[in-house]
Amino acid sequence: MxxxxxxxxxxxxxxxxxxxxxxxxxxxxxxxxxxxxxxxxxxxxxxxxxxxxxxxxxxxxxxxxxxxxxxxxxxxxxxxxxxxxxxxxxPHRQVRSLSQGTHAEAIRRARTCYDHLAGRLGVALLDALVSTGVLHVHEVGEGSDPVLGAGRARVYVLTGDGTSRLAALGVAPDPPTRRPLTRYCIDWSEQRPHLAGWLGAALLTRFAELGWVLRAPKRVVKVTDAGWAGLAGRLGVDVDACR
Amino acid sequence: MxxxxxxxxxxxxxxxxxxxxxxxxxxxxxxxxxxxxxxxxxxxxxxxxxxxxxxxxxxxxxxxxxxxxxxxxxxxxxxxxxxxxxxxxxPHRQVRSLSQGTHAEAIRRARTCYDHLAGRLGVALLDALVSTGVLHVHEVGEGSDPVLGAGRARVYVLTGDGTSRLAALGVAPDPPTRRPLTRYCIDWSEQRPHLAGWLGAALLTRFAELGWVLRAPKRVVKVTDAGWAGLAGRLGVDVDACR
DNA sequence: GGCACACTTCGGGCCTACCCGAAGCGTTGG
DNA sequence: CCAACGCTTCGGGTAGGCCCGAAGTGTGCC
The missing domain is CATH 1.10.10.10 (Winged helix-like DNA-binding domain superfamily/Winged helix DNA-binding domain)
Incomplete structure (x- = not known):
């Protein structure tokens, strides 16, 4: 310390x-x-x-x-x-103008965090990958550390089934870099983890290629109609929870 | 983000x-x-x-x-x-006075980080626990994430052999709290991990009970002669590396 | 070559907020 | 009950730094 x-x-x-x-x-x-x-x-x-x-x-x-x-x-x-x-x-900055309000709402819904998805959509995506068995979660210890809240020891492992399901989507986990395959990041607006690491970046890239998402200014990510359908249908994301 | x-x-x-x-x-x-x-x-x-x-x-x-x-x-x-x-x-604060210099040196050698050991000693302790097989390291992915440096996905697991060796020292990993057994923390002065979590705290407490270490003011930890001997002999810590 | 652009440096105005000492309030101990 | 102590509030002095506009340097485009 x-x-x-x-x-x-x-x-x-x-x-x-x-x-x-x-x-x-x-x-x-x-x-x-x-x-x-x-x-x-x-x-x-x-x-x-x-x-x-x-x-x-x-x-x-x-x-x-x-x-x-x-x-x-x-x-x-x-x-x-x-x-x-x-x-x-x-503290979350208080909203002053209408445009600030809509931007604040948009950025909480879906945004980029470096090169991967964050906000409600990022959190829901990770939830979906876990609940559909693409990723397995390993917890080390239980609950949260009363002393070190950050860096909770949780590990996400890509399953064999997950590998083939992602390949079907066009995401093949080649080891192009020495970057860890999965990583998580506590979302500041949701206070829950979203997916980072190589896989987090690859998914965002692929979503953009598929026309599922568009990167708007100021880190906002807009999801297309095809995107909502694909995220729900192909990955099991609870799109209602993202609004 | x-x-x-x-x-x-x-x-x-x-x-x-x-x-x-x-x-x-x-x-x-x-x-x-x-x-x-x-x-x-x-x-x-x-x-x-x-x-x-x-x-x-x-x-x-x-x-x-x-x-x-x-x-x-x-x-x-x-x-x-x-x-x-x-x-x-x-930036590490530049040294102005002699007392600041000795304190800066002391705090880099061994200090408390919350309730566990940090500094060169903390880092050497974790190295020793790993190299003597008390803990096993699991890496998820390889190398460091170029995007998210912090929170590297690394997990330390207590081995069966380690459990009995620690018990011989008087440290029994009862589950007294919901706190994770092992956790690590990147040491700010060494830029390498030291051991935190329940085990990190238990070891510092036990070292103090054994008279191996004394807690000095300003988070500095002083190691006694018996402490250097015990750390080297019983745990395999490279005490020379700690000075 | 000359204009437009991207950026930096400089000078001066303004304001914030840090600092202390003195004074006031509540608690403890003799 | 009074003195000592711990802490906070208040007032005033000071200094640092944030801001901008104007001017200067270097680069790209027509």
């Missing part, structure tokens, strides 16, 4: 509204240009530039120049983990 | 040096009085009182009144997780 590390400097970097907005915009792993991030944070380009310089200097963000653009992205997965941990503690 | 949550307010709460010092002091799960925390943060009692009120209002900390004292503690394990995630990103 923490002891001597200078938490304050990192937290202060994340604790300024404009910088937090920048980090949140980068939270799905994309690289974005400075102007885009300025708009995202609702500040002037000059202001954003200063904030970005501080984020880079604090090693939370890296830059890559490309022509006259400079693309920023999170420096490491650990940064995303920290944002995730903070989001779990954060 | 984060989307709409108001990360900035939480991070700002953690991003002020005095408040961060308070949170770090509470990070091992203790309840401490306001005056103690003021001293810990090097601010006047009145200043600390204001910070504590804000931490309570922000739901990072809870209070319990007892006579003329008020005892503060972290509001939830999630708060500790967030601190942990930030500590992993934090």
């Amino acid at each position: 923490p002891g001597d590390a200078d938490i304050a400097s990192v937290a202060a970097l994340m604790g300024e509204p404009a910088r937090a907005a920048v980090l949140m915009a980068l939270a799905d792993g994309r690289s974005l240009a400075a102007t885009t991030l300025a708009a995202e944070a609702n500040v002037a380009p000059s202001t954003a530039s200063g904030h970005l310089a501080r984020l880079v200097e604090g090693r939370l963000v890296t830059v890559e120049s490309s022509g006259r653009h400079r693309y920023f992205r999170l420096a490491s997965p650990e940064v995303a983990s920290a944002l995730e941990a903070l989001a779990r503690l954060a | 984060p989307g709409d949550a108001d990360i900035a307010s939480v991070a700002a709460l953690m991003g002020e040096p005095a408040r961060a010092a308070v949170l770090m002091a509470l990070a091992d799960g203790r309840s401490l009085a306001a005056t103690t925390l003021a001293a810990e943060a090097n601010v006047a009692p009145s200043t600390a009182s204001g910070h504590l009120a804000r931490l309570v209002e922000g739901r990072l900390v809870t209070v319990e009144s007892s006579g003329r004292h008020r005892y503060f503690r972290l509001a939830s394990p999630e708060v500790a997780s967030a601190l942990e995630a930030l500590a992993r990103l934090a």
